[in-house]
Amino acid sequence: MAHHQVVVVGGGSAGLSVASSLKVKNSSLDIAIIDPAKKHYYQPLWTLIGAGVFPKEESERNQADFIPSGTTWVQEFVEKFDPDNNAVHLKNGDKITYDILVVAAGIQIDWDKIPGVKENVGKPGTGVVSNYSYDTVDSTWKNIQALKPGATALFTHPSTPIKCGGAPIKITFLASDHLRKNGTLNNVNVKFIKGGPGIFAVKKYADSLTKVCDDYGIERVWKTDLIGIDAEKKEATFKHMETGEETVEKYDMIHVTPPMSAPDFIKNSPLAAESGWVEVDKLTTQHVKYPNVFSLGDCSNLPTSKTGAAIRKQAPVTVANVLAVLNHKTPGKEYDGYTSCPLVTGYGSLILAEFDYDKQPMESFPFDQSQPRYSMYALKAYGLPRMYWHGMLKGREF
Numbered sequence: 280m281a282h283h284q285v286v287v288v289g290g291g292s293a294g295l296s297v298a299s300s301l302k303v304k305n306s307s308l309d310i311a312i313i314d315p316a317k318k319h320y321y322q323p324l325w326t327l328i329g330a331g332v333f334p335k336e337e338s339e340r341n342q343a344d345f346i347p348s349g350t351t352w353v354q355e356f357v358e359k360f361d362p363d364n365n366a367v368h369l370k371n372g373d374k375i376t377y378d379i380l381v382v383a384a385g386i387q388i389d390w391d392k393i394p395g396v397k398e399n400v401g402k403p404g405t406g407v408v409s410n411y412s413y414d415t416v417d418s419t420w421k422n423i424q425a426l427k428p429g430a431t432a433l434f435t436h437p438s439t440p441i442k443c444g445g446a447p448i449k450i451t452f453l454a455s456d457h458l459r460k461n462g463t464l465n466n467v468n469v470k471f472i473k474g475g476p477g478i479f480a481v482k483k484y485a486d487s488l489t490k491v492c493d494d495y496g497i498e499r500v501w502k503t504d505l506i507g508i509d510a511e512k513k514e515a516t517f518k519h520m521e522t523g524e525e526t527v528e529k530y531d532m533i534h535v536t537p538p539m540s541a542p543d544f545i546k547n548s549p550l551a552a553e554s555g556w557v558e559v560d561k562l563t564t565q566h567v568k569y570p571n572v573f574s575l576g577d578c579s580n581l582p583t584s585k586t587g588a589a590i591r592k593q594a595p596v597t598v599a600n601v602l603a604v605l606n607h608k609t610p611g612k613e614y615d616g617y618t619s620c621p622l623v624t625g626y627g628s629l630i631l632a633e634f635d636y637d638k639q640p641m642e643s644f645p646f647d648q649s650q651p652r653y654s655m656y657a658l659k660a661y662g663l664p665r666m667y668w669h670g671m672l673k674g675r676e677f
Contacts, residue, residue, distance in 0.1 A: 281351075283311040285601065286367060286377035288357055290314030290342060292587050292671065293383035293576030296594040297601070299347045299674030304602065311351040311375060313367065316342050320413055321664055323587055326446050326623060329410035329419035329534075330453035332660065339413065345672050357384070360548040362569045379571050379601050382550065382557050386442050386577035386585060387542045388412070395508030396535055405510040406532045410450055422532040423454045428466035430531040435505045438474025438520055439538040442577050442585045445620040445632070447471070447536040448478065448488065454534075455495035456625035469497050470528070474504040474520055483640055484622065484632040487649040491624045505535065541578055556580035561636070562613040564597045571604060573597050581614070583636060587667065588619030595676050617641055621659040629656040 285301060287294045290312050298312050324338040346352045356370040366376045388411060390397040399405040401415030408419040426432055432454060436447035451471045458464035471492070478492070478499065479485040492499060500517075506525070507516040515528045540546070541555035550572060552558035557574035558567050561581055566572035575593040577585040593614050600610030616636025623629050628651035633641045642648045648655070 280374045280376060281311070282376045283351065284309040284377070284605070285311070285379045285381065286375055287312045287381045287383060288314075288367065289383035289385055289576070289578070290316060290319070290346070290352075291383065291385045291576070292667070293385075293590045293594065294381070295319075295345055295347070295672045296590060296674065297381055297383060297575070297597050298350055299672060300594060300598045300676070301601065301674075302347045302349055303674040304598065306349065309351075310347070310349075311353055311377075312346060313353045313355060313357060313369070313375070314342070315354050315356050317354075318342055318413075319345055321667055323443065323621070323659070323667075324664060325410045325413075325416045326443075326449045326453070327660060328416050329408075329450050330423070330457065330626070331420040332626070335413060335417050340668065345668075347674065357544050359544060360550050362549055362566075362572055365571065377571075379573070379605060380569075381597065381601065382545070382572065382574040382578060383576045384542050384545060384578045386440075386539050389439075389538045389540055392538045393505055393507060393535070395510055396537060399508060399510040400535060402510075406513055406530060407508060407510055407535060408532065409535045409537065410446060411537060419450065419534060423457055426454075426458065426463070426467050426532060428463050431468040431470070431529060433515060433528060433530045433533040434469070434471045434536075435515075435534065436471070436473035436475065436536050437538040438502075438504050439540060440585060441536060441539045443620070444584050444586075445479070445622045447473070447534070449623040450534055451497060452491060452495065452624050453626065455497060459495070460626075464495065469495065470500065471497055472500040472503050472505065472517060472528075474502065476501050479622075479632070481632060481634050481638045481640065483649050484620075484630060487630055487651070488622065488624075491651070508533065508535075545578055550574070552580050554580055561616070563600050563610040564593060564614060565600055565604075565610050573601055581616075583616045584618040584620060586618050586620060587671075588621075588633075589617065591671055592617040594671075615641075621655065621663070623656065623659065624651040627653050627656050629653075629659055631655040631658070
């Protein structure tokens with residue numbers, strides 16, 4: 280049995296940002312990172328990869344290159360948490376104990392929750408595609424290119440929380456822009472079908488996104504979830520969230536955003552709220568029951584969008600409060616719910632939505648960010664990836 284001062288579960292953007300920053304602030308800290316992944320992905324780029332802007336290899340790096348120097352990397356899966364005994368049990372039977380636990384295990388993509396998705400997504404000839412996996416993201420672009428006049432392209436957004444809540448509408452816009460450039464947009468039926476009640480939670484940005492939809496002629500359907508796919512017939516079955524009514528839509532291409540949830544080993548643990556996410560104080564990221572446990576990012580129940588930009592603001596708060604608890608002090612740094620959604624509206628245009636817990640805009644630039652701009656597109660495509668690889672994952676704050 281090994282013991283470490285700080286155990287970080289998850290080597291994604293949240294886990295590595297926290298571990299790196301802790302090392303920057305106190306190089307003598309004994310930190311272990313538990314994550315079996317050999318590769319690390321910059322997932323915000325997958326929208327643009329699915330639209331043919333970048334090759335998917337651009338988003339992939341070796342995980343070993345980003346494990347902070349001086350930390351212990353445990354390449355194993357977590358089996359269960361035992362916070363009453365300050366322990367984490369691994370699938371190989373090992374047990375690791377800690378003074379402080381940081382849970383940053385990301386989100387679970389439930390591919391198998393919709394019949395017909397898992398076995399068909401990314402397969403040639405099925406028309407079923409998704410940007411939510413490195414293995415399938417390039418199939419999106421192939422299918423967008425194959426759309427012919429008279430075709431129907433469906434884009435779904437489930438009623439569950441998802442990572443990067445703007446991603447489903449972004450690929451809808453990019454596909455529409457590609458069709459417009461090809462002169463076929465007016466002859467292809469593009470439909471966006473969402474389990475939620477509207478296009479975006481913040482009115483300022485929702486109004487602008489609605490105008491973009493109108494400009495492309497995108498049909499919108501709300502409160503409706505995808506519940507099944509028949510890939511042979513190229514038919515998708517949907518269910519209205521309130522009435523329960525089921526409808527069948529024929530498609531030539533369907534971009535599926537699968538339902539998502541907290542990882543099962545979190546759902547079934549003492550750390551989970553009823554929702555399944557790790558239950559933390561929304562200001563300090565400290566667990567509501569276990570004061571030596573913190574959580575941030577997609578697996579936490581912080582009531583904000585699950586984005587990398589939110590993690591960029593959550594990580595410094597978590598780091599400061601972890602250090603406070605290690606020094607027997609009360610956590611004092613607070614997170615205001617800031618998140619950002621870079622909403623690509625077409626090739627070379629983007630609306631940069633930034634807002635807080637109260638859904639109030641918190642914009643960084645001295646202009647109206649609800650208007651599509653090339654400068655914001657360039658920031659997403661070229662600036663933010665560099666900030667991620669060379670800054671955020673290295674423990675640098677911006």
